[in-house]
Amino acid sequence: MIPYGRQDIQQADIDAVMAVLQSDFLTQGPVVPRFEQAVADKVGARHALAVNSATSALHVACLALGLGEGDWLWTSPITFVASANCGLYCGAKVDFVDIDPRTYNLCPRALEAKLEQAERAGRLPKVVVAVHLCGQPCDIQAIHALGQRYGFRVIEDASHAIGGQYQGEYIGSGRYSDITVFSFHPVKIITTAEGGMALTNDDALASRMDLLRSHGITRDPALMTHETDGPWYYQQVELGFNYRMTELQAALGLSQLERLDDYVARRNALAACYDDRLAALPVTTPWQHPDSYSGRHLYVIRLQLDQIGATHRQAFEALREQGIGVNLHYIPVHTQPYYRELGFTTGDFPASQAYYAEAISLPLYPTMTYAQQDEVLAALRSALV
Incomplete structure (x- = not known):
């Protein structure tokens, strides 16, 4: 059987993972931050936050943008279900915008027409998830312009698109979006086995997603509600999740990123x-x-x-x-x-x-x-x- 997609694992990847297995840290060590910085540097983003899947990245991205009960998230019907489910996870309602018959991505003209109707009905979206289907960048500049006019935030679901470019810049640079999400599933362009990443140029969004991916727990005194009891002290200041990436996954991703x-x-x-x-x-x-x-x-x-x-x-x-x-x-x-x-x-x-x-x-x-x-x-x- 010739599969539709498959990972490429080379000796350098195996060596990178073995080095982590022989180190002091299997999770929450130095390799995850190195992987995050390497991806941010590659695509030209200010922040990159590694998580255990692109679905998790979409979830924390929506939460960081304040999506919640009574809000609307719009996305394309031609995508994996996670692009829509992330809105439901937050208690929001979900709707769809039809695709451009040529690119198969969310159609900006259909989006504009639907926004005009939604404005009259008082049902404008809070978040639009724009999917780069197959790796083909959607018309994100046009979608961003509509976001500026109608007041919605933009997430690029670039699960298919790391390494691709739009208007001469790597996808993930964030010029026309609030947050970009990558997937590192084995059939994707590079892999960490399971894994994903959220990228942003907004310091506050990065801080919020960092908190949400790790139980809502912080050791930063600036984020705590009262004085610490000692150097061991931490506080849960939000209801977060265990969405962290392991050192093993990050080591594999760092090695793959070189190719x-x-x-x-x-x-x-x-x-x-x-x-x-x-x-x-x-x-x-x-x-x-x-x-x-x-x-x-x-x-x-x-x-x-x-x-x-x-x-x-x-x-x-x-x-x-x-x-x-x-x-x-x-x-x-x-x-x-x-x-x-x-x-x-x-x-x-x-x-x-x-x-x-x-x-x-x-x-x-x-x-x-x-x-x-x-x-x-x-x-x-x-x-x-």
Whole structure:
């Protein structure tokens, strides 16, 4: 089976993790801060806070922005459920904005139209989670401008996008958002096994997220409510969580980070080969914005169903039967049973539904060979008839 994605673990990664195992700290030691600083320096952010998953990063980001009961969070329907669930964790309500049919990211024009309606109804969002699907940066400048006009805060869900660039800057620099979130899951661009990170240029947001990721406990006298009893003293000043990253994970991430640019370059080279060789087939290949350099976490094609001799499901199953581990990213969040119970229906976001009816994620990862790509393409040609 050729998987749709996989991690690349090299001897340097193993050595880095072994060094931590032989050290005095397995958690809450010096490696996590080194990893945080290295990522912040790489992307040009002021603060980076490592956590145990990107979902945790989204949760503390929402809490730091003050999202709570009675508020609204908006995001894209075409994303992993965590982009929406983070709002529910805070007691807020969730709604969606349809995608741009070309980029598959949240559409700024649809967002503007929905904001105009929401302003009249008194239901403007407090937070918009803008997803960089597949590593392709969304039009974050336009979304930020709408945030300035309508008063909402912006979280970039860049789980797919570390190493990518927007307008010549690394994603995560925070020029057009309050907080950016990265994922380090094994199929992502670099991995810490499980793990995530929240980045911001705002000192207060960084301090709040730091507190929330570690039980709401502080040893900083400036944050305490009364005098300390001695050097052993700590206080819980908020209801926080145990979202910390381990030293082992951070060591793996630091080692992987050294190869980040090479990984992204290789992904783009493989994607360019796909683009060229798929041009003659009845599929739509991913469009790339000229102002961006995609992290290329995923390579999603859309089947031109009116021109092929198979249904969406038949083509998908035919690829799987030939040993090609295709996947589908993603089932529209609003169609999940939990969200249907909240009142959403299949037809609410037509562009997202049209995407879902045609999309297939082909294998793409940095250690993939051109011979394996040949196998994928041969299987795809067979599946389309």
